[in-house]
Amino acid sequence: MSHIIDTLKKELEGAQADVRIQEVGRVLEVGDGIARITGLAGVALQEMLQFETSKGIVEGVAFNLEQDSVGAIVLGDPQAIKEGDKVTHSGRILSVRVGQELIGRVVGALGQPIDGHGPIFSEAAKTELYPLERTAPGVTAREPVGTPLHTGIKAIDSMIPIGRGQRQLIIGDRQTGKTSIAIDTIINQKSDTRLTTPVCIYVAIGQKESKVAKIIATFEEAGAMEYTIVLSAPASSPASFRYIAPYAATAIGEYFMEQGKDALIIYDDLSKHAVSYREISLLLRRPPGREAYPGDIFYLHSRLLERSSRLNKKRGGGSLTALPIIETQLGDVSAYIPTNVISITDGQIYLESELFNKGTRPAINPGLSVSRVGGAAQTKAMKKVGGKLRLELAQYRELAAFSQFASDLDEATKRTLDKGRILTEILKQPEFEPLPFHYEVVVIFAATNGYFDAVPVDRIQARSKELMMYMHKMHKPVLDAIEKTAELKDETIAGLKKALEEFNRVEKI
């Protein structure tokens, strides 16, 4: 003990003056989650700030660099900050701690655990920080999207396929099933045994906490939390947290992508994100533009979504697939934020209230939905069976309107209408029941090749379930062949046709 004291004494006596010099600022005003600071002439944009309050250090981010003051968003308790408090800048930009340990956890906008399961990282764990704002991979670092990401929803996987590394927008009015599609996609990821299960990240922006709790319970029930991270910035959180949440989640996704893994990120939803950014910008007195959004509202989402990509083999071959969600008002896809995000993404899945109310669920409008990646993101099997679906449904929609007025229809028209009704019915699917892709292939093959023609429309759903059970029990080798090869070879088609003919002879399973 005396040895330690002697060493300490020598240190203190022999110490040269250790003077720390730093730039500081003073808080001019604080409120509504933002603070205005005088001084800090050398602060950089997006640099982390530290407010020295009576209750300890509160962190913030420099957001507005004005001539005489700095506008900052507060990332802690703004009530602790008083006018006149000292502010220092840290020389760091806002970052989130990443690691495998995040999988299975529910975290806040800054990556802090909020699920009550204790700290995420052990003390011995290596600290790896990823910045929230980052440049997207360049053109030469990327590879074209070519590996499917199956949602387990027949209508999407057959007509609007999504690939790993794509950005596919889910857009529609409130209560049309947007989040359900996202949840089904996450649940389905463990079913594709040919490909590795991607790490899924669900970002809840401005959602009700009860809704987020329900979603987490759904993931737990389906076993999806084993590969999922939930990041929540609920409606009750400050606008600054709702603003940074998607960037934090993207940084986490990039961590997995750069390790050569696949990751899926769902932003639910970016409309609320835009509103939060508008709130912050207006509080910081930035000039409002159209609909009072700031001038860089496009850049807010473009720089976020551009970070989702598929990296080439040299960079590890990982991917980050993004499914942003946008809520429209009264079906208006030509509004400001929806058109912005539509122009950024590689396609959209458009959900209609009218279809939802009519019982077509998922309420996907195949005419207005598109995937710009298309068949490149489909297995050969799905390409074969889904190829004519969109066209047949389009023909059906056109004739369905016409048939309401016509009394006498010719045979060809009747066939098209019947076929359309069957296909529409086949594409309906209950929520939280995603199908592995080989089952999807079988059902769509059966529908497009007339094996459901004799089934009454109101029995088609039940019959398709019976078909899947039948195939699983009696013709598993055919299913396995489709699952393993992802192709419909001639012998597989022959086996499938034989199975379907046998199935049709069976009245009821």
Added chain:
Amino acid sequence: MTHPPRHYAEALFEALQGKTAEGRRRVLKEFMAVLHKNRQSRILNQVLVQYEKVFLKKNNVRKVDVESASPLSDTVRREIEAAAGSAVLLTETVKPELIAGLTLLVDDALYIDASGRTRINNLFR
């Protein structure tokens, strides 16, 4: 018509130059009316902060806030004034928790920490 706080502060400083006490009261009253007319009363706080900066700069005075573990001696005061290179508006606060040494905040912008507390904290980091 809106103006940044610094412009108001500079204009107010010029307007107050050479005025008697009654004249200064009148100028301040008119200044408040102008702020109100321009719907910028809410920035008064920022204008006052800028005014202090303008006042000190124009009068070649540096503002130095000193926190020390024990009361400053005249020698230290003179050293601070000499280091500042101009007249100094010195505010002194005694904070025994600094253990030793002192901290200086110069012109509300530069913070110099030569306290014993920070030195000891750094030793144990």
